[in-house]
Amino acid sequence: MKYDVIIVGAGPSGMMAAITAAQNKNKVLLLERMDKPGKKILATGNGRCNLSNSYLDETCYRGGQPHFPYPMIEQFGLSELIAFFESLGMLVTEQNGYYYPASMQASTVLDVLTEKLRALKVDILTGFYVEKAQKKKDTFRVFGNGKIFEAKHLILAAGGCAQENLGSNGSGYKLAKSFHHKVMEPFPALVALEGKGKYFSLISGVRNVSSMKVYANQDLIAEEKGEVQFTKYGISGIPVFQISRFAIDALRRKKKVTVLLDLMPNMLTLEETARAFQKTCGYKTVETFFQGFLNKKLVFVILKRLNIPPEKSIRKLKEEEFLKILHMMKEFPVEICGHKGYDMAQVTAGGVSTKEVVQGTLESKILGGLYITGELLDVDGTCGGYNLQWAFTSGYIAGKQIGKK
Numbered sequence: 001m002k003y004d005v006i007i008v009g010a011g012p013s014g015m016m017a018a019i020t021a022a023q024n025k026n027k028v029l030l031l032e033r034m035d036k037p038g039k040k041i042l043a044t045g046n047g048r049c050n051l052s053n054s055y056l057d058e059t060c061y062r063g064g065q066p067h068f069p070y071p072m073i074e075q076f077g078l079s080e081l082i083a084f085f086e087s088l089g090m091l092v093t094e095q096n097g098y099y100y101p102a103s104m105q106a107s108t109v110l111d112v113l114t115e116k117l118r119a120l121k122v123d124i125l126t127g128f129y130v131e132k133a134q135k136k137k138d139t140f141r142v143f144g145n146g147k148i149f150e151a152k153h154l155i156l157a158a159g160g161c162a163q164e165n166l167g168s169n170g171s172g173y174k175l176a177k178s179f180h181h182k183v184m185e186p187f188p189a190l191v192a193l194e195g196k197g198k199y200f201s202l203i204s205g206v207r208n209v210s211s212m213k214v215y216a217n218q219d220l221i222a223e224e225k226g227e228v229q230f231t232k233y234g235i236s237g238i239p240v241f242q243i244s245r246f247a248i249d250a251l252r253r254k255k256k257v258t259v260l261l262d263l264m265p266n267m268l269t270l271e272e273t274a275r276a277f278q279k280t281c282g283y284k285t286v287e288t289f290f291q292g293f294l295n296k297k298l299v300f301v302i303l304k305r306l307n308i309p310p311e312k313s314i315r316k317l318k319e320e321e322f323l324k325i326l327h328m329m330k331e332f333p334v335e336i337c338g339h340k341g342y343d344m345a346q347v348t349a350g351g352v353s354t355k356e357v358v359q360g361t362l363e364s365k366i367l368g369g370l371y372i373t374g375e376l377l378d379v380d381g382t383c384g385g386y387n388l389q390w391a392f393t394s395g396y397i398a399g400k401q402i403g404k405k
């Protein structure tokens with residue numbers, strides 16, 4: 001049997017494309033290499049699935065053409081996504097601008113998608129690894145597991161490389177390349193960063209609201225604020241995820257990457273306050289004095305990095321040493337030397353060049369009838385529901401084209 005469309009990958013993007021195409025009376029085949037569709041969805045948002053965000057604009061996306069996804073998100077954005085899930089009988093709820101299924105369970109999202117696919121009689125083959133695809137005349141032929149399927153259209157929705165155990169393993173790039181598409185070198189994003197130095201074990205486990213400035217050599221490349229988690233290897237937490245793609249991209253370009261952490265970002269009068277406290281707290285050691293300002297472990301590490309004995313009396317602290325401590329509280333330098341890789345990354349930056357797909361339809365400019373969606377494209381969103389919104393948006397956009405011509 002010849003299908004109207006074959007979709008490679010049953011992630012959020014592929015499932016959305018399948019539902020949209022099937023709703024337009026197309027015969028759809030959805031192929032998935034894992035034993036179940038949508039495994040990654042279950043892991044999203046710490047099992048709660050952060051679907052989207054109330055703050056959505058062009059600045060939320062990155063890639064070779066960072067403005068590429070937004071016009072499509074204007075077509076199918078937050079309100080359309082909510083309406084879509086409501087049409088599947090699932091309520092969506094908002095918490096501080098972040099959107100989740102009302103059940104707060106990612107499994108609900110997966111369940112309503114798979115129920116709808118079944119209701120629309122989409123053929124789903126799991127455990128099916130697409131090895132090869134080609135187009136002859138007006139027919140796509142898809143090969144895998146010793147079988148061949150045929151369709152008029154092909155949608156590649158195979159994701160990137162992040163967390164292979166959940167499905168995506170980079171094979172989508174190979175398929176896109178076989179159709180002569182250019183792939184911008186992928187790298188992990190939304191991931192923890194490794195720092196240089198031996199002091200991390202002393203502060204591992206500390207969480208501190210900080211603002212961060214990221215420098216590549218001398219250039220400021222990113223800024224962020226939030227709760228930073230120190231680990232035995234470096235830094236983690238949502239603000240670190242947000243800056244990670246810039247830091248990793250700079251490391252790839254062999255730049256020296258330094259993150260300067262303001263450990264007291266809300267304290268604008270640090271020096272004046274510390275001087276005032278000095279007048280009444282002259283009986284303290286340097287260590288206990290600064291513990292009144294900051295986490296004990298951070299104070300200890302700052303003194304260690306500055307070679308200032310913690311037990312020294314605050315009265316005997318030299319002016320120069322006093323200023324150095326304050327400076328390090330406001331600009332705690334972490335030299336970035338690596339990252340935790342695809343196994344820990346939430347998304348893949350890089351991917352199929354957006355220059356070679358049509359903005360607004362996601363059809364390949366190289367081969368008619370071929371569409372590319374989701375994380376497989378050179379589009380990555382910041383942390384906060386933006387990647388799932390893009391996966392659903394792009395799946396919808398491509399699915400809608402099937403059978404139009």
Ligand SMILES: Cc1cc2nc3c(=O)[nH]c(=O)nc-3n(C[C@H](O)[C@H](O)[C@H](O)COP(=O)(O)OP(=O)(O)OC[C@H]3O[C@@H](n4cnc5c(N)ncnc54)[C@H](O)[C@@H]3O)c2cc1C
Binds near residue numbers: 033037051163347376
């Ligand atoms: C731990 C974790 C938490 C996350 N949390 C959030 C969050 O809360 N909010 C958010 O917006 N984003 C989140 N993300 C990111 C988001 O999940 C992804 O960006 C999104 O799933 C991408 O959708 P996709 O359909 O393009 O690709 P994927 O979800 O990766 O799906 C691709 C599918 O294609 C299949 N496949 C690949 N190659 C083949 C092949 N050759 N043959 C057959 N099948 C194939 C894969 O098995 C996979 O099922 C998270 C990611 C992770 C890893």
